[in-house]
Amino acid sequence: MEPILDKGQKRRDHLNEVYVEVDSADFRDVCHGLFIKQHALLRLMFATDEREKDGLFRIYVVFTVPGSDAFTIIVLPMKEDVPSFPSLTPMIPAAHWYEREICDLFGLVPEGHPDPRRLVFHEAFPANAHPLRKDWSISDAEKQEWGEGRAVKVPHPFLEVTGEGIVQIPVGPVHAGIIEPGHFRFSAIGETIFFLEPRLFYTHKGTEKQFEKLGFADGVKLAERVSGTSSFAHGAAYCMAVERMMGMEITEKAAAVRTLVLELERLYNHIGDMGNMCAGTALAVGYAKGAVIKERLMQLNVRLTGSRYLRGVNVVGGVTRDVYAQADDILKTLDWATKEYKDFMQLLTGSVSHMERITNTGRLSRDIARKLGVTGVAARASGLPDDIRKSHPHLLYDRLIFEAHTYEQGDVFARTMIRAEETECSISMIMALMESGYKGELAVPLKTAAPYASALGYAETPRGSLFYWVMADRDGRPLRVKLRSPSYCNWPAVPFAVHGNIVPDFPLCNKSFNLSYSGTDM
Amino acid sequence: MLKEIFKNVFTKKKAIPFPEGFDVDPDQAVKVIDFQRKIDTIFHRSLRIRFVDAGSCNACEWEGTALMNPIYDIQRFGIDFVASPRHADLLLVSGPVTRQMELALRRTYAAMPEPKLVVACGDCAMNGGIYQGNYAVTDGVGNVIPVDGHIPGCPPTPTAILLGLSTIIDKFTK
Numbered sequence: 001m002e003p004i005l006d007k008g009q010k011r012r013d014h015l016n017e018v019y020v021e022v023d024s025a026d027f028r029d030v031c032h033g034l035f036i037k038q039h040a041l042l043r044l045m046f047a048t049d050e051r052e053k054d055g056l057f058r059i060y061v062v063f064t065v066p067g068s069d070a071f072t073i074i075v076l077p078m079k080e081d082v083p084s085f086p087s088l089t090p091m092i093p094a095a096h097w098y099e100r101e102i103c104d105l106f107g108l109v110p111e112g113h114p115d116p117r118r119l120v121f122h123e124a125f126p127a128n129a130h131p132l133r134k135d136w137s138i139s140d141a142e143k144q145e146w147g148e149g150r151a152v153k154v155p156h157p158f159l160e161v162t163g164e165g166i167v168q169i170p171v172g173p174v175h176a177g178i179i180e181p182g183h184f185r186f187s188a189i190g191e192t193i194f195f196l197e198p199r200l201f202y203t204h205k206g207t208e209k210q211f212e213k214l215g216f217a218d219g220v221k222l223a224e225r226v227s228g229t230s231s232f233a234h235g236a237a238y239c240m241a242v243e244r245m246m247g248m249e250i251t252e253k254a255a256a257v258r259t260l261v262l263e264l265e266r267l268y269n270h271i272g273d274m275g276n277m278c279a280g281t282a283l284a285v286g287y288a289k290g291a292v293i294k295e296r297l298m299q300l301n302v303r304l305t306g307s308r309y310l311r312g313v314n315v316v317g318g319v320t321r322d323v324y325a326q327a328d329d330i331l332k333t334l335d336w337a338t339k340e341y342k343d344f345m346q347l348l349t350g351s352v353s354h355m356e357r358i359t360n361t362g363r364l365s366r367d368i369a370r371k372l373g374v375t376g377v378a379a380r381a382s383g384l385p386d387d388i389r390k391s392h393p394h395l396l397y398d399r400l401i402f403e404a405h406t407y408e409q410g411d412v413f414a415r416t417m418i419r420a421e422e423t424e425c426s427i428s429m430i431m432a433l434m435e436s437g438y439k440g441e442l443a444v445p446l447k448t449a450a451p452y453a454s455a456l457g458y459a460e461t462p463r464g465s466l467f468y469w470v471m472a473d474r475d476g477r478p479l480r481v482k483l484r485s486p487s488y489c490n491w492p493a494v495p496f497a498v499h500g501n502i503v504p505d506f507p508l509c510n511k512s513f514n515l516s517y518s519g520t521d522m
Numbered sequence: 523m524l525k526e527i528f529k530n531v532f533t534k535k536k537a538i539p540f541p542e543g544f545d546v547d548p549d550q551a552v553k554v555i556d557f558q559r560k561i562d563t564i565f566h567r568s569l570r571i572r573f574v575d576a577g578s579c580n581a582c583e584w585e586g587t588a589l590m591n592p593i594y595d596i597q598r599f600g601i602d603f604v605a606s607p608r609h610a611d612l613l614l615v616s617g618p619v620t621r622q623m624e625l626a627l628r629r630t631y632a633a634m635p636e637p638k639l640v641v642a643c644g645d646c647a648m649n650g651g652i653y654q655g656n657y658a659v660t661d662g663v664g665n666v667i668p669v670d671g672h673i674p675g676c677p678p679t680p681t682a683i684l685l686g687l688s689t690i691i692d693k694f695t696k
Contacts, residue, residue: 122622131657138657146657147621173626176605178573178586181623202622203577206658213655222652228581228677291591298588308679309581518579 015244016392017456021075028086030074031061035092040065040072041386042373044467044484045088045098047106049134051080052473053452057108059085060469061095062456069392071456078108087113094373097492105132105208120201120521123156124148131209132480161187161195169503173202180517184506191502196495203521211481216242216470217316217446219481223468224311227485227519229272231307232265233461234468234483234519235314240394241457241468242316246447251440252396254318259396260433261310261323262459263426264330268297269462270419270426271341273514274348277416280508281357289344293337300333318443327434338427345420358412362509364497365410374493376464376486378513381418382410388458388465400429410497412512449476461486463514485519569601569691572610572634576627576666577659578617581677582644586614588680596684607633612687616677618646618659619666631667640669641690643683645676 010021022030034040040063048058059076076085087110088095099110100119107130110116121129124147130136138146161168166187173181183199207226211219223238224231236258243250250258275290298308304323305313313319323330348354364374369382379386387404389397405421407414449472457468464486473479490513498509573586589596590603604610607630619627631640642663645651650661663669671693673686 124621143657147660148623148625173623174574174607174630178575178583178603180575180578180580180583181626202626203575203617203620204622204658205577205618205620205653206656207653209658210653210656225579225581225646225652225676228579228584231579231581288592291588292593295588295591295593302679308585309677311676516580518577 014455016069017071017073019073019075021077024076024078024085027059027074027076028088028091031063031088032091034063034065034072034074038063038065041370042088042092042094043071043465044469044482045095045102046469046480046482046484047102047108047132048471048480048482049106049132050452050479051134052479055080057083057106059102059108061088062467062469064391066391071392083107084109084111086111089113089115093371093492094489096372097488104130106130107133118154118156120204121154122148122199122201123152123154124150125153127154131206158185158199159195159197165189166194182517186503186506188503191504193498193501193503193506196498196506198491198494200491200517201521203518205518205522207522208481208483211483212478214478216246216449216472216476216478219478220314220316223483224309224314226483226522227461227487227516228309229269230265230461230463230466230485230516230519232261232310232313233459233466234485235311236262236395237457237459237466237468238470238481238483239314239316239457240459241455241470242449244455244457245453245470245472246316246449248317248444248447250318250444251442253322253438253440254442254444255395256433256438257319257321257323257442258314259400260430261305261313262395263430263433264297264301264304265310266460266462267337267423267426267430268294268301269514270423271297271337271344273462273511274344274416274419274423276514277358277412277508277511278348278354280505280511281354283348283351283354286344286348286351286354289340289347293340293344296333296340297337300329303329315443317446318441320442322442324434324438330430331434334427334430341423341427348416355413357505357508358416358512360409361412361505362497362501362512363409363411364493366408368496369410369493372493372496373489374464375489376461377415377418377422378490378493379464380404380406381414383408386465388460392458394458396433400432402429412508415512451476452479463487463516463519464490483522485516485522487515487517487520490515491520569599569612569687570604570610571601571612571614571687572607572630573603573614573616574627574630576615576617576623576647576663577620578644578646578677582616582647585677585680585683586616586643589683594680594684599684601687607631608635610634610638612639612641613667614641614643614683615663615667616643616647618650618653618656618661619663620659622658624660624666627663627666639671639690640667641687642669642672643686644678645674648672648674651676 012019043062045061057078061074063072104120169186172183181202185197187195224235272294278286366383385404390404451474454471467484469482471480671690
């Protein structure tokens with residue numbers, strides 16, 4: 001990949017991260033070159049406010065080239081008086097949301113972005129509110145004036161589809177089921193969805209700002225509360241980022257515990273998700289069966305870690321519990337779960353109404369998936385072998401033998417089957433992890449962060465790749481914590497997948513992606 | 523925090539009077555100890571709950587969903603989750619109530635028929651939890667709508683939710 005990067009002025013290597021600082025004239029060319037010629041994937045894009053260091057804002061764009069473990073990070077410095085940067089979205093659609101988010105949170109404007117509307121904030125937030133700028137603050141009185149239901153401060157219209165026979169169906173943010181809030185605006189012709197615009201960020205909690213308030217060691221508690229069902233993966237990715245930044249090396253034992261629990265998390269999620277899809281096809285027996293297996297696995301989680309969501313295990317520097325001490329319990333429960341899972345799969349694949357409903361529903365083409373940077377189950381179901389465990393081996397994943405399962409169809413069926421295959425894969429991985437003993441302390445002592453040190457952390461959640469990027473300030477406190485959950489990349493793909501399907505199939509399509517709102521909205 | 527809970531429990535209680543339409547004497551209800559029988563008497567065997575996520579991490583919702591699986595099977599107590607606030611007796615709210623969900627929560631509350639109960643589910647619904655003091659949250663359900671009780675936990679387990687509901691109904695009938 002060297003030729004593409006010869007325009008880079010400054011290059012800095014840190015572990016498997018290659019930082020290349022470019023100026024604004026080269027920014028587009030370098031990124032486009034990586035995306036088009038090297039088929040690089042845009043993994044995440046974010047801004048930082050480093051004005052206390054050298055008076056500059058910086059944009060970071062993280063690319064990975066398939067087949068390489070290295071992360072190529074293009075850095076664009078920006079002066080405070082010219083708060084704009086060339087938009088990448090026209091060539092790299094995956095940058096679409098990131099750029100709008102940067103505009104909302106930092107007030108840095110992407111020049112030439114095709115959709116300059118707000119993303120994170122709805123209409124009631126003042127135009128000059130950029131919470132992630134270091135000099136931004138809000139008084140208590142102003143805080144009262146902030147929020148939904150107050151005066152419209154910046155108009156935030158929906159994209160309108162007009163024409164004969166087109167009806168608008170607004171849904172949400174409070175939904176009929178027990179799910180998270182989000183607004184969906186369907187433009188339908190009869191029953192067929194012509195266009196869907198999701199409006200999310202109802203659960204925007206200012207998580208990234210909150211990370212800056214907490215120290216690095218306490219941040220793991222917040223990371224575990226970003227997205228409920230991926231709590232452990234969030235904790236693990238956050239800890240990995242902080243450990244890499246501080247130059248800490250976790251023990252083999254800690255790595256083994258993290259790998260095992262990551263797979264346990266994947267297991268209960270995948271089985272639960274397959275059960276939930278049955279709720280979308282009105283297969284009540286399948287739903288109940290999936291829920292029972294999931295519940296038993298979550299009860300195992302309590303016995304192992306004290307939390308049904310595997311919280312409190314990760315700490316910066318290692319883990320707090322040795323789950324291998326309860327190996328018998330794990331094996332016994334897995335034995336039972338494997339048996340039940342086989343019955344469950346037989347029930348699903350043997351149910352004509354279920355299979356008929358999920359086949360050919362909610363198709364996402366490989367091309368769109370690649371352009372939007374879709375990740376995880378959704379990407380693999382559309383033929384993209386995107387698995388961060390395989391492409392960037394970490395923890396003990398390089399010792400385990402497994403495949404990144406792919407399907408070509410990109411429909412709900414493919415996403416179900418990917419989950420089924422990964423469930424089996426996870427079970428065998430857990431068994432393999434239990435076979436050998438691991439040495440070392442549970443956790444190593446915490447170090448301090450060097451001024452302005454930074455690092456990436458990543459994990460494969462049940463939904464897809466998850467990234468954390470952390471940077472310390474002069475005193476070793478968090479200057480910036482960026483998190484990118486898999487749902488953030490997959491949400492923009494949902495409108496493409498449901499196009500041409502009927503409105504009653506939307507819940508099914510949505511469940512097959514199983515996206516986290518809280519993880520997206522941050 | 524404690525002060526706030528007491529304030530909510532004691533002062534706001536008047537805003538939600540005892541359900542007259544359910545023709546049960548408060549004294550009579552106090553004697554009912556069994557959860558099942560309590561629901562039978564007070565709500566005529568049906569307590570309908572509307573669950574609203576006001577910015578939680580989704581763990582509380584999954585615990586709510588778990589209540590309906592064959593292991594906990596909340597329906598056997600006559601309790602069920604309903605799709606519309608207009609059918610609900612009790613509003614179960616999770617999350618620190620983000621500023622962008624505040625209006626939706628107020629509207630959901632307004633859409634419920636009297637008498638109504640509000641229960642905050644989880645630590646962040648209580649006082650903002652780990653998100654306390656952030657620009658984007660209102661630090662708990664109590665700051666937005668009157669709350670009758672809190673179920674602590676992050677997230678509260680399905681059993682804790684069930685027990686919490688029982689205790690709150692107990693208090694409500696006294």
